[in-house]
Amino acid sequence: MIKQTISNDIFYVGASDRRIKLFENIYPLDRGVSYNSYLIAGDKTALLDSVDDAVGKVFLQKVKDALGDRDLDYFIVNHMEPDHCACIEDVMNTFPSVTLVTNNKAAMMIQEYFGYDWAERRIIVKDNDTLSIGNHELKFVFAPMVHWPEVMMTLDTTTGILFSADAFGTFGALSGNIFADQAYKGDEWQEESRRYYTNIVGKYGVQVKNALAKLTGEDIKMLAPLHGPIWRKDIDKILDKYAKWSTYQYEDKAVVLIYGSIYGHTAEAVDMLAAQLDNLGASNLKVYDASNVDVSYLVAESFRCSHIIIASATYNGAIFTPIERYLAEIISHNLQNRTIGIVENGTWSATSGTLITKELEKMKNITLLGNKVSVKAALGENNLDSIKALAEEICESLK
């Protein structure tokens, strides 16, 4: 196998899966995903996390090749979700003298997943415990709910590399380059980083904020996550995004318009609203048909933008299903601090607007715009005035 070096005696031993279509069997992946694992081969050897079953074989070979004729001394388990823990048993069996290093919660999960906990070959660490492995000093920083309760990060205080578990991860397989500054051009990382964060960890903003606070003052030179490339340059850029996302602040003062339309009339109203926003000078507008875009993209865009227009036909006396699903997702992901406007439609009874308003009451710090567009079947002359009024109110609020 080809060896990829992160820093002197630390190697990348993860692998990419480009066959996978749905992450966690729910989130569409256009370009696969990587499962990262790292090997420290200094005075002592330590492996950080394993990988998903899909790439287990290549991972084990990489570990063996990187070790050469050396044995594995420590196996650190930071996170027990199966996309990282699937190969624990293989590692423990392949290296019979390895010592498992993990925390109490993860040890319980190991028992649950594997029916065995390797208690006789194990060190249980507590928050902020350190472990000296010769020329590397490791510190374990617990990060519960980023993204499971057992999650911890391992900071190599010797090199400043933070093995950050799911935090700072990105969707997308690696294409050879293991560092973000080589893998991406400019800001192109943002879209899939945002979609990964908001959908996977977005609900746990408070816990992410707490984890970031615990790392303040540490001299972090590299962020080595369990998915996507490693951050060694411009670390502030992704830290700044995490600070925003975890506190539910918008990134862009911009409007995203999301509609659910059965025969196109609600879509037409939204397009007219967007056109009027353009007339009034609003930029960076984005319009999405919720029936044709996976909801994970809509969640990400809703985290990005300050203003959201939600438009829905009335369907079976309720909100049109794709918008119902979208609302359920932003509510369950704890989105807050947004300004929202509503466009409703219904042929004999347009109740979707009232129902959307009721759903929005479940969210924190939502400013609901006073002007609502209510379409009766198809756009009528009277709708023009309400569309213009809503557009004006949005632009006023964007100032």
Ligand code: FEO
């Ligand atoms: Fe990539 Fe929470 O596992």
